[in-house]
Amino acid sequence: MLPRTITFCYRKVLDAAAGAAPSWDQLVLAATYAEFRLQAQTLDPARRYRTLAELLQHVPGAERLHFLVSAAVRGYLAQLEGWVPDVLDNLGRRALRFTQFQFELLSADVLDPTRHRVAISFYSEPLHWHATVGTYLLVAEPGPPAPSGEILTRLVSLQPYLSIHSLSPAE
Amino acid sequence: MERKHFLKSLLAGVAGAPALLAACSKESVAPASTTGTTTTGTTGTTTSSCAVAPTETEGPFPTHVPSSYVRADITDGKAGYALTATLTITNSTASCAPLAGVLVDIWHCDAEGNYSEYGGSGMQSTNYTAVHFLRGRQTTDAQGQVTFKSVFPGWYSGRATHIHVHVYSATGTSLKVTQIAFPEGTGTAVAAVNGYAKGLSGYTSNASDNVFSDGVALELAAVTGTTTAGFQLAIALAVPA
Numbered sequence: 001m002l003p004r005t006i007t008f009c010y011r012k013v014l015d016a017a018a019g020a021a022p023s024w025d026q027l028v029l030a031a032t033y034a035e036f037r038l039q040a041q042t043l044d045p046a047r048r049y050r051t052l053a054e055l056l057q058h059v060p061g062a063e064r065l066h067f068l069v070s071a072a073v074r075g076y077l078a079q080l081e082g083w084v085p086d087v088l089d090n091l092g093r094r095a096l097r098f099t100q101f102q103f104e105l106l107s108a109d110v111l112d113p114t115r116h117r118v119a120i121s122f123y124s125e126p127l128h129w130h131a132t133v134g135t136y137l138l139v140a141e142p143g144p145p146a147p148s149g150e151i152l153t154r155l156v157s158l159q160p161y162l163s164i165h166s167l168s169p170a171e
Numbered sequence: 172m173e174r175k176h177f178l179k180s181l182l183a184g185v186a187g188a189p190a191l192l193a194a195c196s197k198e199s200v201a202p203a204s205t206t207g208t209t210t211t212g213t214t215g216t217t218t219s220s221c222a223v224a225p226t227e228t229e230g231p232f233p234t235h236v237p238s239s240y241v242r243a244d245i246t247d248g249k250a251g252y253a254l255t256a257t258l259t260i261t262n263s264t265a266s267c268a269p270l271a272g273v274l275v276d277i278w279h280c281d282a283e284g285n286y287s288e289y290g291g292s293g294m295q296s297t298n299y300t301a302v303h304f305l306r307g308r309q310t311t312d313a314q315g316q317v318t319f320k321s322v323f324p325g326w327y328s329g330r331a332t333h334i335h336v337h338v339y340s341a342t343g344t345s346l347k348v349t350q351i352a353f354p355e356g357t358g359t360a361v362a363a364v365n366g367y368a369k370g371l372s373g374y375t376s377n378a379s380d381n382v383f384s385d386g387v388a389l390e391l392a393a394v395t396g397t398t399t400a401g402f403q404l405a406i407a408l409a410v411p412a
Contacts, residue, residue: 022233023233024233027233027234027235027236031235031236031238034238034343035238037343038274038276038337038339038343038345041337041339041344041345041348042276042337042345042348045345045348047345064288067288067303070297071238071239071240071303071306072238072239073299074239074299074300075236075237075238075239076233076236077299078236078299078300079233079234079236098299099298099299099300100296100297100298100299101296101297101299102295102296102297121296123296
C-alpha cells in the first residue's frame, strides 16, 4: 500500500515557567516581550491600554501585533537549524524538519513581564506515514528509495502539543 | 505510559530550571539536558515503555539575537526605484540637540501600495527565513542620524505617499509616532516616479490627506534624485526626550 503524506504541527507554549536562566525559551520570551512593548506603543500611542486583550478589543488593527512581534523570533528560529525543538524520535534524535511557523501572542502586559505568554507552532516538512507501530508512527522522508530498495524510517510518537496538521491521500 | 513519562520528564525539566538557577551561576545548563540525564538512566531498564531518550547534541548555546527589524537595508528584494532615507532625530526639549542612541523604526508600503503582512490574515504560517519587507530599525549615531536603504514607496487609495516613523528612547519608551510626507507637483520625486505602474489617477495629495492636511511643514522631507540614479530623502524630526 502506498503511504499517505502527513505534516506535523508542534505548538510550543512559552511563559514564565521558562525561568530566568538564559535558555532559548527565556531569550525568546524576553525578545518578544520587548518587541511587544515597542509595537504596542505604535498601535496605542496614548498608552491607554496595558494588556494584549485590551489592545485587541479596543484598537483597530491590533491583531497585526502577532505578525509585528514575530520579527523578534525569526533569529531564534534560525538557531534551531531547521529542527522542530523538543520533539524526539524514539532513538532520542530530533525527528522533524520545519521551515513554516506561526507565532501567536497569548497574553501580554506592557507593565508585567511575568504575564507574557506566547506560542510558536512549528509545521513539519511533509513525511510519508508508512505504518503505525504501537503508539508510534513509522514515518520516512519522501523521495525515491535507496538503490537497494530500502526506505530509512523513524518512529515518532504523538505527544502533548504534537499533532498531525495535514494529510494527503496516497498518490 | 510513555506519555506519562514524557510529561513527567517535561515537568522535571521545567521544575529543574529554577533550582539550577539558584544553585549555579549563569553557566547553568538548559532544562533540556536535565530531561536527558534523567531518561538516560532509565533507558534499557524498562522494556514495555520506552522512555524518550535525550537529544545527543544540544547544539550551540542560544545567544541573544536582535529583532529582524534591526537592519539598514529594508528592501528585501522589493522592486522599485532606490531610495536612501536619512533621518536626523533631535531633542525638542534641549534646543534641538541631536539625539544619539534612540531607536528609529520606519515602515512603508511597496511599489504596489502593500505593506508586509502574512497574506492579509495576519495568522497564517510563514517561512522563518522570510522577511518583514520594508520595515527596519536603527539606532541613531552621535549626530542623531540613521540611514535606511529602501525603495521609493508606492501609494494606495486615500493616502498621499508617506513613510511611517516611530522613535523610541534607548529603553523602548515611545517618544514620537509620526509620518514623513513627500513634496509633490511638477519636478518632484513623486511626479517622477508617477505612482509606478498605477499612475497617479486617484492619488491623494498632501492637502487632501487626512494625516497631512493639517500642514506638513514639520513632516515634509527633502527628496532629490532621479529614477535612474535613485532618490535621497532627508528629514529632521524633533521629538521630546
